[in-house]
Amino acid sequence: MTSPAVEFHRVSKSFGATKAVDSISFNIERGEFFSILGPSGCGKTTTLRLLAGFETPDPDGGEVRILGEVVNDKRPYERQIAMVFQNYALFPHLSVERNIAFGLEQRRTPRSEIAGRVARALDLVRLSPQTFARRSPTQLSGGQRQRVALARALVLDPAILLLDEPLGAIDLQLRKEMQLELKALNKQLGTTFLYVTHDQEEALTMSDRIAVMSHARIAQLGTPAEIYENPRTAFVAKFIGESNFLDGRITDRADAWWEVEGRGGIRFRIPVLNGLAPGQDVHIAVRPEWLDVFRPDAVPAGENAIPGTVRDVVYLGETMHVVVSAPSTPDITVALRNEGQLINPLPWRRGDPATVAWRPEDCQILEDE
């Protein structure tokens, strides 16, 4: 049995009195594109630095393993990793070529091999060796530096490639392009990627699995779909995509559903779930695109419904948001797909009476944080 590429076993790291990483455990499979997603200060960068070897876990702070081997006390240069830094960290005193050759020289690669491998690495990141090999990093654009940094890391054939928000500083168009390229490189090379970001869209686009971090812990770990469809906590639901939140107390059971009564007398149904019982408080989330708006008399039977009035209609291109305010709940945002609204104008206007409705099975039942 081959061991996973990376294992974190109850790893903790403190800086003074603050715990930057608090007893986290996860595995990264070989060849996987794994993202750590979270707001700044959540511990994602520390996790990456623990794996890179720039930080060591606290004494009794668990184990970090790479390819099955405990690396807690290994220096960065003793680990089979390579890293792409947020600010690229290209050596300004060396040419592009010499930057990429740096790692090969450290590994005592025969001189005859180096030039060929540098050229192949540049090809891999789609920079022409003829044009770029002799340039200084200071003569490159942000996107080109990014590619050189990637080539410098990939040329070493690392077991694990660490990427620390590498796309943060380049513009949107290029970023989207790079996202797809990174994903393709991951599949093409079979290298394990660990990608750290605060950008949920980036994580959803590229990752096989995502670990969402909050307050030094992993809030949820799963595939992009799992995390989006079934966020475990309100934090995850809010951080990945948008959501509407409702609170209430379970009153009784009706067929396959629990009946829930919220503030202001609103009632809705949620799927029956183990561990819930009448009298218990529940928090639920519903994605805007799973909601629909209807005239108060046209709500489909069997759906949850909250009556209110249209407070705002926001045009977003791909979708339109209808914001409905209902008494005693926060405003509810409903996303309607744009299916040619100019030909078929949206019937909703500010002030219209409107009922928000959704299927009970679309309720995401959240755990307390």
Add this chain to the structure above:
Amino acid sequence: MGASGIGKLPRWLVAFTAVCLFLMHLPVLVLIVFSFNASKFAVTWTGFTLAWYRRLLERDDILHALQASLIVGITATAIAVTLGTLIALALARHRFRGRTIYEGMMYVPIVTPEIVTGISLLVLFVFLRMPLGLATIIIAHVAFCVPFVVVVVVARLAGMDENLEEAAMTLGADEVTTFFRVTLPLLWPGILSAALLSFILSFDDFVITSLVAGSGSSTLPLVIYSMVRRNIEPSINAISALIVVATSVLLYVSDRMSRRNEPSHA
């Protein structure tokens, strides 16, 4: 000098600056001019000559002093730059107990009056029963040059991206290799500029040196001073003019060095 091309700068400000610069450099100008004066009396102009420069070559005391100054300057600079660079690395790259106090104390010698530094060093050498001579001069010069080296190198390090060193390590370079292949090359202009500054400080120093030199060894500034006290001879002007020119050139080079290859975040 016209005000054209200086943009909106008021004319009077330009004139004022020019006058100030002229007055500041007037004594040196006079010195240089009179070093070419044929008259033996330094104050009246009688004609152009290079005799005083030629005479310098015949004076063993001046040549010996020059030699002593160079030995002291080069040795003290080498030691001060090594120590100062290491201290700068410690201060800029590591967090340790008492770092702030240490850093603060590093800068105290810069503002301490030279006479105080000189006397305290003299007392120390006497206390340690060290014979005064070249060795004590070098130690004293290292002592007052180190803080300047630290200031220059710390400034350079502050502008340097720490990720560069981390990147080198992820690429397989150990600490020593990283230092020699990444840190040092990027620090080099700062170190060179610190070295030139240190050499100038050492070469020009009079007060501290006069206290710790003892009777046997004299650096150039000490010899010039004793020459002035005996009789004013135009060869003093000549040697002084040479020192002014040499230090100006070094200062210029040092300044250029510290500006070149500003660390960039490439």
